[in-house]
Amino acid sequence: MLKPYKIPQSVLVVIYTPALDVLLIKRADADDFWQSVTGSKDYATEDFRHTAAREVLEETGIDCSPGTPLAAGLRDWGLENVYDIYPRWQHRYAPGVTRNTEHVFGLMVPPGTPVTLSPREHTACQWLPWHEAADRCFSPSNAEAILLLPKFIGVKFGA
Numbered sequence: 001m002l003k004p005y006k007i008p009q010s011v012l013v014v015i016y017t018p019a020l021d022v023l024l025i026k027r028a029d030a031d032d033f034w035q036s037v038t039g040s041k042d043y044a045t046e047d048f049r050h051t052a053a054r055e056v057l058e059e060t061g062i063d064c065s066p067g068t069p070l071a072a073g074l075r076d077w078g079l080e081n082v083y084d085i086y087p088r089w090q091h092r093y094a095p096g097v098t099r100n101t102e103h104v105f106g107l108m109v110p111p112g113t114p115v116t117l118s119p120r121e122h123t124a125c126q127w128l129p130w131h132e133a134a135d136r137c138f139s140p141s142n143a144e145a146i147l148l149l150p151k152f153i154g155v156k157f158g159a
Helices: 048-060 087-092 130-136 140-147 149-153
Strands: 009-016 021-027 037-040 074-084 099-108 122-129
Touching (some): 099 149, 130 140
Antiparallel strands (some): 021 122
């Protein structure tokens, strides 16, 4: 049975603590590719919030689905990035699909929140101060989202 093509609509979830330490995870299929949680919708009508909570659970073991203690920490940042799909992953999409729309969320978690990686997808994780995490990201849209973190939680630096 053929695997269905990926839907070119995805989420990016920046997971962070109140001290602005950001969780980065290392992809299993790309050397030194550090990122936040990402993932595509499973079906076209799937709500982005549902996609975000599902991907966070699948990739990190952190449950922020409705009714859980962390659900209130999942915030829609109201940002979307549209970008060209990297050639190395183009085969996952239907012929002719070259761009993806990524919807951005933030998830605040308590310090010490345990992370359980899906070894099929990720091989390592690290918590870094937000500005270091942004520097470490492979994806420019991921780095930009992390750099916006203080703005989205109302923290002022250099005032």
